[in-house]
Amino acid sequence: MTERMRExxxxxVGAGALLTILRHGxxxxxxxxxxxxxxxxxxxxxxxxxxxxxxxxxxxxEAISSGGRPAIAFAFNRNARLVLAADLGATHARLAVTxxxxxxxxxxxxxxxxxxxxEETLGWLVATFREMLAEIGHSVAxxxxxxxxxxxxxxxxxxxxxxPPIMPGWDAFPVPDWLGARLGAPxxxxxxxxxxxxxxxxxxxxxxxxxxxxxxxxxxxCGIITERxxxxxxxxxxxxxGHIRVTSADDVxxxxxxxxxxxxxxxxAAMAVxxxxxxxxxxxxRDVVRLVRAxxxxxxxxxxxxxxxxxxxxxxxxxxxxxxxxxxxxxxxEAGEHILAGVREVIYSRSLPLATQHLGIRASVLGDRAGVxxxxxxxxxxxxxxxxxxxxxxG
Amino acid sequence: MTERMRExxxxxVGAGALLTILRHGxxxxxxxxxxxxxxxxxxxxxxxxxxxxxxxxxxxxEAISSGGRPAIAFAFNRNARLVLAADLGATHARLAVTxxxxxxxxxxxxxxxxxxxxEETLGWLVATFREMLAEIGHSVAxxxxxxxxxxxxxxxxxxxxxxPPIMPGWDAFPVPDWLGARLGAPxxxxxxxxxxxxxxxxxxxxxxxxxxxxxxxxxxxCGIITERxxxxxxxxxxxxxGHIRVTSADDVxxxxxxxxxxxxxxxxAAMAVxxxxxxxxxxxxRDVVRLVRAxxxxxxxxxxxxxxxxxxxxxxxxxxxxxxxxxxxxxxxEAGEHILAGVREVIYSRSLPLATQHLGIRASVLGDRAGVxxxxxxxxxxxxxxxxxxxxxxG
Numbered sequence: 001m002t003e004r005m006r007e008x009x010x011x012x013v014g015a016g017a018l019l020t021i022l023r024h025g026x027x028x029x030x031x032x033x034x035x036x037x038x039x040x041x042x043x044x045x046x047x048x049x050x051x052x053x054x055x056x057x058x059x060x061x062e063a064i065s066s067g068g069r070p071a072i073a074f075a076f077n078r079n080a081r082l083v084l085a086a087d088l089g090a091t092h093a094r095l096a097v098t099x100x101x102x103x104x105x106x107x108x109x110x111x112x113x114x115x116x117x118x119e120e121t122l123g124w125l126v127a128t129f130r131e132m133l134a135e136i137g138h139s140v141a142x143x144x145x146x147x148x149x150x151x152x153x154x155x156x157x158x159x160x161x162x163x164p165p166i167m168p169g170w171d172a173f174p175v176p177d178w179l180g181a182r183l184g185a186p187x188x189x190x191x192x193x194x195x196x197x198x199x200x201x202x203x204x205x206x207x208x209x210x211x212x213x214x215x216x217x218x219x220x221x222c223g224i225i226t227e228r229x230x231x232x233x234x235x236x237x238x239x240x241x242g243h244i245r246v247t248s249a250d251d252v253x254x255x256x257x258x259x260x261x262x263x264x265x266x267x268x269a270a271m272a273v274x275x276x277x278x279x280x281x282x283x284x285x286r287d288v289v290r291l292v293r294a295x296x297x298x299x300x301x302x303x304x305x306x307x308x309x310x311x312x313x314x315x316x317x318x319x320x321x322x323x324x325x326x327x328x329x330x331x332x333x334e335a336g337e338h339i340l341a342g343v344r345e346v347i348y349s350r351s352l353p354l355a356t357q358h359l360g361i362r363a364s365v366l367g368d369r370a371g372v373x374x375x376x377x378x379x380x381x382x383x384x385x386x387x388x389x390x391x392x393x394x395g
Numbered sequence: 396m397t398e399r400m401r402e403x404x405x406x407x408v409g410a411g412a413l414l415t416i417l418r419h420g421x422x423x424x425x426x427x428x429x430x431x432x433x434x435x436x437x438x439x440x441x442x443x444x445x446x447x448x449x450x451x452x453x454x455x456x457e458a459i460s461s462g463g464r465p466a467i468a469f470a471f472n473r474n475a476r477l478v479l480a481a482d483l484g485a486t487h488a489r490l491a492v493t494x495x496x497x498x499x500x501x502x503x504x505x506x507x508x509x510x511x512x513x514e515e516t517l518g519w520l521v522a523t524f525r526e527m528l529a530e531i532g533h534s535v536a537x538x539x540x541x542x543x544x545x546x547x548x549x550x551x552x553x554x555x556x557x558x559p560p561i562m563p564g565w566d567a568f569p570v571p572d573w574l575g576a577r578l579g580a581p582x583x584x585x586x587x588x589x590x591x592x593x594x595x596x597x598x599x600x601x602x603x604x605x606x607x608x609x610x611x612x613x614x615x616x617c618g619i620i621t622e623r624x625x626x627x628x629x630x631x632x633x634x635x636x637g638h639i640r641v642t643s644a645d646d647v648x649x650x651x652x653x654x655x656x657x658x659x660x661x662x663x664a665a666m667a668v669x670x671x672x673x674x675x676x677x678x679x680x681r682d683v684v685r686l687v688r689a690x691x692x693x694x695x696x697x698x699x700x701x702x703x704x705x706x707x708x709x710x711x712x713x714x715x716x717x718x719x720x721x722x723x724x725x726x727x728x729e730a731g732e733h734i735l736a737g738v739r740e741v742i743y744s745r746s747l748p749l750a751t752q753h754l755g756i757r758a759s760v761l762g763d764r765a766g767v768x769x770x771x772x773x774x775x776x777x778x779x780x781x782x783x784x785x786x787x788x789x790g
Contacts, residue, residue, distance in 0.1 A: 014433075040435050153749055162749060210629050222715070226621055233717025234605050237749040244711040245745060247642050258745070316639040316708065317715055320617070322628025350640060350653070354548055354557060354632040 015047040016389030019056055019076065023384060027060035027073035048074060055080045056389065078103075081144035083379045084129050084183065087192055087371025088121070090114055090151050090166050090218050091284065095125070096372040097132050100144075100380055102202065106136050107372065114151060117169035118178070126182045143185045145383045147375030148175065149192035151219075156236045159189035165255065166219075188378050190232075192371055193239055196364075197223025198230055199374025200327050204365045210323045213364070214241070215330035216310065216339065218285050220263045224321075242267065244313045262313050266306035268332045275299060285331040292335040303335050307342020314343060315350035322355045329364030336363070410442040411784030414451055414471065418779060422455035422468035443469060450475045451784065473498075476539030478774045479524050479578065482587055482766025483516070485509055485546050485561050485613050486679065490520070491767040492527050495539075495775055497597065501531050502767065509546060512564035513573070521577045538580045540778045542770030543570065544587035546614075551631045554584035560650065561613075583773050587766055588634055589625055591759075592618025594769025595722050599760045605718045608759070609636070610725035611705065611734065613680050615658045619716075637662065639708045657708050661701035663727045670694060680726040687730040698730050702737020709738060710745035717750045724759030731758070 018033060028036070033044050051057045052074075060073040078101040085096045093112040096104045108128070114121060129146075133139060152164025159176035161167060176187035197213035205211060211225040220242040224231040231238055242263035243256050252270075254261035264270050268285020275282035275291060278298050282288055291299035314326060326347075328340060344361050351359075364370055382388065413428060423431070428439050446452045447469075455468040473496040480491045488507040491499045503523070509516060524541075528534060547559025554571035556562060571582035592608035600606060606620040615637040619626040626633055637658035638651050647665075649656035659665050663680020670677035670686060673693050677683055686694035709721060721742075723735055739756050746754075759765055777783065 038435070038438055039433050043433055210626075224715075226626055227624070229622070231605075231621055231716075233750070234719035235717055235749050235753060237747060238715065238717035240714050240717075240747055240750065241711075243747055244714050245642075247640075256747070313711065316636075316711055319635050319639050320619075320633065320712055320715070321626075322630055322633035322635075324629035352632060352635055352638055352651070354630050355628070355635065358630060 016386030023076040027075035029071040082142045083376045084146040085372040085375035087149045098376040102376045118173040145379035146187040147379040148189045149195040193221040193223040195374035196370040199370040202377045212323045213327045216332040217330035218269045266309040289335045303338045304342045307339040311343040311346030318351040325360040411781030418471040422470035424466040477537045478771045479541040480767040480770035482544045493771040497771045513568040540774035541582040542774040543584045544590040588616040588618040590769030591765040594765040597772045607718045608722045611727040612725035613664045661704040684730045698733045699737045702734040706738040706741030713746040720755040
């Protein structure tokens with residue numbers, strides 16, 4: 001084949017398309033695949049051979065007899081490759097090795113200062129991934145891709161951070177090249193909130209078409225799923241709700257230089273500052289949660305009010321975007337119902353009835369694992385995309 | 396074929412898929428289509444015959460010689476069917492008959508009171524469409540679909556209005572059944588702002604992935620294009636920005652019962668009220684535009700401030716959604732640069748630099764034709780969707 005359709009509506013039935021059929025369904029025989037695709041039998045055979053050669057598929061255990069000689073069914077091989085996934089936050093990191101179904105094979109969490117710069121941080125990341133692979137008896141040669149979430153804006157196409165405010169030294173650093181050269185696999189980088197949204201959607205709510213995942217941690221941001229896909233926006237900047245102005249806070253100056261930003265009143269860092277001013281010991285968002293859990297009245301009031309401020313911003317977004325579900329995640333969300341109650345209170349009083357009648361407002365189910373699951377999903381969807389597999393087989 | 400792939404990633408190559416290839420590209424020979432799709436030659440022939448039978452395709456004028464006997468190329472037939480398109484507003488209507496490339500063949504504009512109820516309005520619509528068809532020498536038998544925009548929320552799947560505030564008697568009225576029975580073709584109904592967004596995107600900015608079309612008329616709403624498709628949201632309620640609260644107007648009661656809604660301060664009806672209070676003659680949004688064009692200071696100040704209020708809401712939406720282009724349309728937008736200036740002023744000062752660096756904020760190019768063009772596009776995309784054509788051929 002010298003020419004191939006490239007349009008979304010185009011209908012190439014390459015090796016990758018056969019793999020997609022097997023990956024999302026049961027094992028299929030050659031005859032079934034011929035019938036499903038309308039392709040010539042010889043074409044199907046040729047593509048199945050290529051997929052078998054590269055171990056993307058395996059003969060399924062049961063052979064199906066169709067009258068004459070038994071026909072072999074082929075199934076997707078989730079163990080064909082490994083995925084490395086990392087979720088790096090401002091102060092802590094979570095790393096995982098997964099199979100091609102995003103199942104975590106080994107996982108570790110660390111304290112980590114992202115402001116030590118890219119080379120030190122990524123060097124540590126490579127060494128730790130190697131240790132983790134060794135621990136489960138595998139090698140870097142089996143890795144098909146690396147997924148990485150970073151706590152700042154990332155140009156998704158190039159994988160480079162774009163003026164990340166809390167990551168000195170990382171601006172425009174070529175993360176994929178640097179990591180790829182050391183790990184020998186394609187590297188995908190995205191904003192940490194985007195991968196959390198992807199993970200939560202994939203693992204918990206795959207049937208929801210339109211979902212917003214709000215991370216309330218040191219800062220505030222959201223990941224947007226529309227038509228079951230991540231919406232990154234024109235510059236990859238979508239979801240940056242932390243700097244939307246809230247009505248009640250026109251006198252608060254934000255680290256971005258503007259006044260009245262949501263993050264400057266309802267983010268974990270801002271709440272910790274207020275608690276310190278009130279004489280409490282609170283370094284960061286985790287301390288805020290600790291105080292809330294201990295029943296500290298000031299902290300409970302503060303987090304409830306933060307929920308209302310976040311709800312105020314989300315009420316507008318509900319009118320605009322009409323999501324099916326809003327998921328609240330991140331460190332601060334672990335303080336439980338207090339924050340959800342504030343969010344619900346404002347959204348249900350401010351948003352339009354049609355947009356809220358079936359709206360779910362829920363706490364994250366994956367919690368602090370959402371990021372690594374999402375990073376793995378991002379890699380798998382990329383590596384196993386029909387056109388990607390076509391290239392690796394045909395090219 | 397007894398079974399067919401239904402997944403988006405699935406790769407059915409039915410008659411509809413062949414039609415899609417021809418529709419979005421040049422004329423193709425049978426051999427080229429075999430090569431492009433990987434289908435068996437006999438399958439391609441069978442499907443081309445079905446498409447020729449139904450006049451969806453025609454032999455292209457030039458026959459391409461490939462050494463031996465000349466091969467016939469087949470092309471999409473944009474004149475195979477007609478589309479009826481209507482954009483009904485609160486007080487006026489625009490009707491058009493188009494071909495399958497959304498080219499308007501005949502068009503008319505009317506004053507119309509939508510509050511006279513569905514049967515009277517739709518009865519008039521049917522009679523007028525019949526007159527327009529007769530005028531160009533065609534009949535209802537050639538119509539493949541009807542597209543209709545209504546000034547209120549519509550459940551897109553059923554085509555029924557959902558508690559439309561300015562359309563008494565229309566709630567849950569089965570518009571597609573009623574019209575379909577009289578026009579003998581499938582009927583698609585959507586919110587007027589959605590079809591305007593579709594029309595402007597399709598005709599003016601087809602290469603923009605993420606676009607927001609803001610209609611500023613009697614009320615205020617927006618249509619959202621993401622990944623070049625209309626985003627309707629979980630309940631079809633997306634884009635209802637007219638009832639987002641604006642900071643400056645906490646004392647203004649809106650017709651929705653809430654206070655401080657954008658529409659209650661920056662909509663055409665609200666501005667007309669304020670101008671009347673100031674002693675001017677202003678019945679509706681068109682009168683506001685007339686006064687602005689006449690240089691009335693009060694009206695100019697009012698519309699500039701309305702632009703700022705709209706900009707305030709859009710600034711948050713830009714942070715959240717990161718569109719590539721914002722288009723301002725609707726009656727009031729015809730007042731020109733005054734409203735755009737206000738919108739730009741606030742968005743560029745409030746939204747994040749990454750989200751605004753390549754953001755275009757533009758006046759609608761199609762103006763009051765955006766709706767009928769979009770209604771036609773909605774019908775064409777539905778009728779010519781690969782699976783729809785598959786059904787009409789195979790079923």
